[in-house]
Amino acid sequence: MSSVSGLVKTEQLYRSQSGWLQRAFAWCGWENGQVMANIRAGRMLTDYGRYHLSRKQFIFAAIAAALVFYMAAYLFYHSALVSIAAAGFGIIAPRFRRRSLLQQRKERLKLQFKEALFSLTSSLAAGRSLENAFLATLDDLKLLYPDPRTELLLEFQIIRFRLENAEPLEYALRNFADRAGIDEITQFTDALAACKRSGGDLLEVMKRTSAIIGEKLEIEQEIAVMIAQKRFEGRIMMAVPFVFLAFLSLAAPDYMAPLYGGIGYLLLTAALLLLLLCFWAMAKMMRIQM
Template identity: 40%
Template sequence: MDREEGKLTDYNSYKMQFKEKVLYTLICGAGIFVVAYIFYRSLIACVLLCPLALFYPRMKTTDIIIKRKSELNIQFKDMLYSLSSSLAAGKSVEMAFTDVRRDMSVIYPDDGTDIIKEIECILRRLEMNETIEGILFDFAQRSHLEDVENFVDVFHTCKRTGGNIIEVIKNTSNIISDKIEIKQEIDTLLAQRRLEQRILNAMPVGMVLILTVSAEDYIAPVFSHPAGRAAMTAALLLLALAFYISKKIIDIRV
């Protein structure tokens, strides 16, 4: 089980390694340098704007967390399918997780997969005589996934009242599957819109570059006159705002 400073993984946080920070900062810095040079034609302006790349690793961390939680949700659904099969064969919940570990290793051969590490953690904690309810509750708290939290709440209630755990697990896995399918359909429909968003965001930069190459005398005052630089600054701010708004519009969560 992955541990950060002696603690179990909290999926709402991600500690980016130094190499990753440097890599993402350099990539973003290179992009900022190119765009700044196209809009200002000034190395001084490029150098002044490049430090903005230092904020990119934090933005990338948020994207990594969202992607990781989405993958964990899918892995959790697969785990429930396997767990349901083992319980239907007459095994207890505690014993069923041994079969789940074997089944999941076939679906996810990489031992570093989050759900594999979580199952191994569950098995170790069961060997230490911890209750399955407490272990799953801890997992739900760390995953910050609504589907996992809802399942654990219902699971805990079934264990206390003697409800049909097998049926609960089947229903939960079906609900998660339906949500994932809906999200995949939405992603398919939005794929073209995302491409259009990228093209529209890149078009102003491309237009400035084309004008610079094909009509250098016409656009030269923009790079040398204070009013032209102010206009370029306003254009960059509007482009950044348009990128932010368009990203929010197509960010549909199920």
């Protein structure tokens, strides 16, 4: 009996440790096998509020970050042991890579939706019904985006499939807006649903809505360009101290030798912490919600 109870306790301990590791990897961006299998099989509609990293993306991001951390730590401490320990923090890089890819996908979807609005308004002005205008917009999107994996192209194909199965257009659009989580798409869907319920001038409402949303997206693009420029400048500023330190270590090793011993390590650690604080502050200032 004691051996059986010991086996049960061992199995419970293994499961608890396995669950802890799974949660830790999930926090870093590792998706479980069932989710990835559903995505590959096409059994899940895209949730634009989440981004699922593939195995290659996760591994590449982790290895690239580990190499960067290793080189940065070695520049500061000239210790392989400390550098290897610092490289272990590369495992958290996929989490931030996932966030970046998620934001990029939303920005692409906004730009694609802006083009779709122009095509939709033109189709309505030509006298097509709302449903036929959406089908015509799908054909225009295929010309604009030859890649069949384009996000909005796939969404309009889903809308066409739902229309062919007698589902109301506003329901199909509402499902898309809920999954997209983008204000412009939600506002367009609300305006279209309100216009259909109230029996208003659909063409005029769509023209005004498309113009307002288009102007908003143009302003956001201009802001995004300026932010991208400043973010690039900030990255260069962050790289300069490491380049300068590497240059001094190669050109004047005797000059840098006092830093690699005794109180020198404290000074280097303080400098590294200040650099990390500056990097965090710049990233915080560049994170503007639009």
